[in-house]
Amino acid sequence: MGFITQHPVLVVSLVKIAVLLFIVMTALAYLTWLERKVIARIQSRWGPYNVGAHGLLQPLADGLKFLFKEDMTPPTSDRLVYLLAPFLALSLALTAIALIPFGPPSVRVLGQSVFIISDVDIGLLFLLSITSIGVYGVALAGWSSNSKYPLLGGLRSSAQMISYEVSLTISVVGVLLLAGSLSFNEIIEAQRGYWLHFIPRWHVVPQIVGFLCYITAAIAETNRIPFDLPEAETELVAGFHTEYSSFKFAMFFMAEYANMITVSCLATILFFGGWLSPFPDSWTWQIFLPGAGLVLLGAYCAYDTVINMRGIAQIQFLVVTLLALGGGAISLYPPVASVIQGPFWFTTKILAILFFYIWMRGTLPRFRYDQLMSFGWKLLLPVSLANLVITAFVIIWPLLRHG
Amino acid sequence: MSVPIIMFFACALLAVLGAVLLILAREPIHSALALVLVMMSLAVLYLLLGAPFVAAVQIIVYAGAIMVLFVFVIMLLNAGVEERTDFSKIAKWVGVPLGFFLLLVTAVYLLHSSIGTTIATGVGAANQAADTRELSQQLFRQYLFPFEATSILILIAILGALVLARKDE
Numbered sequence: 001m002g003f004i005t006q007h008p009v010l011v012v013s014l015v016k017i018a019v020l021l022f023i024v025m026t027a028l029a030y031l032t033w034l035e036r037k038v039i040a041r042i043q044s045r046w047g048p049y050n051v052g053a054h055g056l057l058q059p060l061a062d063g064l065k066f067l068f069k070e071d072m073t074p075p076t077s078d079r080l081v082y083l084l085a086p087f088l089a090l091s092l093a094l095t096a097i098a099l100i101p102f103g104p105p106s107v108r109v110l111g112q113s114v115f116i117i118s119d120v121d122i123g124l125l126f127l128l129s130i131t132s133i134g135v136y137g138v139a140l141a142g143w144s145s146n147s148k149y150p151l152l153g154g155l156r157s158s159a160q161m162i163s164y165e166v167s168l169t170i171s172v173v174g175v176l177l178l179a180g181s182l183s184f185n186e187i188i189e190a191q192r193g194y195w196l197h198f199i200p201r202w203h204v205v206p207q208i209v210g211f212l213c214y215i216t217a218a219i220a221e222t223n224r225i226p227f228d229l230p231e232a233e234t235e236l237v238a239g240f241h242t243e244y245s246s247f248k249f250a251m252f253f254m255a256e257y258a259n260m261i262t263v264s265c266l267a268t269i270l271f272f273g274g275w276l277s278p279f280p281d282s283w284t285w286q287i288f289l290p291g292a293g294l295v296l297l298g299a300y301c302a303y304d305t306v307i308n309m310r311g312i313a314q315i316q317f318l319v320v321t322l323l324a325l326g327g328g329a330i331s332l333y334p335p336v337a338s339v340i341q342g343p344f345w346f347t348t349k350i351l352a353i354l355f356f357y358i359w360m361r362g363t364l365p366r367f368r369y370d371q372l373m374s375f376g377w378k379l380l381l382p383v384s385l386a387n388l389v390i391t392a393f394v395i396i397w398p399l400l401r402h403g
Numbered sequence: 404m405s406v407p408i409i410m411f412f413a414c415a416l417l418a419v420l421g422a423v424l425l426i427l428a429r430e431p432i433h434s435a436l437a438l439v440l441v442m443m444s445l446a447v448l449y450l451l452l453g454a455p456f457v458a459a460v461q462i463i464v465y466a467g468a469i470m471v472l473f474v475f476v477i478m479l480l481n482a483g484v485e486e487r488t489d490f491s492k493i494a495k496w497v498g499v500p501l502g503f504f505l506l507l508v509t510a511v512y513l514l515h516s517s518i519g520t521t522i523a524t525g526v527g528a529a530n531q532a533a534d535t536r537e538l539s540q541q542l543f544r545q546y547l548f549p550f551e552a553t554s555i556l557i558l559i560a561i562l563g564a565l566v567l568a569r570k571d572e
Contacts, residue, residue, distance in 0.1 A: 010406070081432065122535055125459040132467025136439070139471070143432060143478045151478065158475045162468075182535055 012112040028257045029059035042362035053317035071246035081144035086251035089137025093258035096130045100265045103342030122182040145243035153239025163376040164220035171213035171384040174391040175270045188274035204271040211271045213384040218263040226364040264353040275342035287337040290344040294328030418444035442466045
């Protein structure tokens with residue numbers, strides 16, 4: 001007990017970490033479900049449908065399958081590094097999420113901010129530093145497997161991640177110049193307010209070039225289509241994780257999706273005002289939006305349950321319906337509604353960006369390797385550099401004129 | 404024992420362990436990874452000293468850029484296991500005592516200087532005043548010339564590397 005009273009920050013942080021870990025893990029699982037559903041819809045298929053209503057239990061089934069599969073280690077591999085690589089990939093991907101503020105710092109319990117795990121002064125720099133060492137997971141996996149395709153995949157992805165990291169970092173600096181801070185909270189606060197009373201002062205407006213560079217580089221950083229050369233199955237089997245099976249493979253998989261979430265969070269914070277609402281504060285009814293959205297979702301689920309579902313799926317979907325309706329009812333209660341404002345907008349924006357990610361995957365073909373490299377170095381880097389220089393010039397111009 | 408002191412000793416031990424592993428490992432990749440361990444522990448030590456910016460830059464530049472390139476090159480060249488040579492006599496009879504002597508001198512110096520106590524008591528961690536803004540103002544006002552001179556030097560080095568790597572035509 002003495003320890004708890006002496007170090008309240010430590011204890012509260014541990015609780016927050018545990019809760020966030022649970023939420024993120026669930027989100028990861030259902031992100032795979034969402035991706036399969038959206039891709040299926042784009043390709044005129046059904047996607048997962050049989051395990052649970054609308055395939056809602058599919059992530060759970062996949063997780064169990066990974067757990068119970070045989071875990072094989074190639075005898076010629078470098079055992080230590082082979083084991084280290086997936087752990088490194090996943091733990092770094094999850095560490096990065098700890099830096100993200102999910103809501104305003106003003107919501108506090110026991111004097112500790114609820115929605116912010118660690119409020120680092122130089123949050124952005126730390127996030128970039130963590131993503132910059134994320135390459136090791138992929139590179140080491142490729143090398144330690146001691147096999148041709150993983151090595152080629154590892155080499156490709158290291159080269160790709162190093163190349164696009166440069167553009168990623170430079171495209172972010174424009175926002176830093178506008179906000180004048182490296183702290184996520186201050187970057188979000190800098191985007192408060194409106195142009196012409198209704199256009200939110202999000203950085204995406206003045207930094208549209210920066211945003212386009214960022215999202216392109218981010219897709220390449222997370223090894224997603226159209227930049228998924230490291231795991232191009234037609235050329236490299238499965239790239240760096242060819243030799244991984246069972247749960248170690250699942251760890252790479254989770255790391256990839258965790259990185260997607262991190263990158264979307266960062267885009268939301270830097271360019272879309274983080275947890276700020278897109279509507280002016282004078283629109284007081286907006287605090288009922290999360291509840292209203294959930295109730296609408298519940299109503300649709302109820303309709304679906306009655307009309308389309310039969311048998312066990314009907315019962316399963318009834319649970320989903322009740323959850324949505326109950327959540328909606330709680331969210332409509334004003335004190336709760338005002339607290340969940342921040343996280344609601346943050347989640348909505350992240351979901352929009354994630355949907356964009358999946359949409360890209362369903363639409364675009366894969367680049368060729370030389371196209372990838374020349375695109376990164378000869379187009380993306382110069383454009384993001386030019387954006388940085390112009391932004392800096394626009395900011396410094398009034399200072400130069402007046403003195 | 405306060406948390407900073409535990410962190411300090413843990414990271415100092417890790418740094419030394421990494422440095423020793425770096426020399427002893429026979430596989431080049433293991434050496435590179437040991438060096439990454441040293442860099443990361445040093446970054447935490449910078450954090451304890453109240454210099455988060457330096458810590459982040461340490462990770463980005465050393466662990467995230469330079470060592471990644473090292474690992475990349477080792478992978479690309481597929482460097483094999485190192486071969487051991489017999490230790491030279493000079494290293495054995497002069498180097499080892501000299502090394503211990505230097506260690507002793509550093510330890511005695513740290514005992515009597517303020518740096519040692521600053522780290523050990525974790526005073527630095529509370530003193531976060533040396534923030535990024537202050538650092539950059541120092542860098543771009545007072546030390547502008549050395550800063551620019553260094554960047555030109557690095558540019559020259561890059562150009563030199565390009566010239567050396569280019570094929571003769």
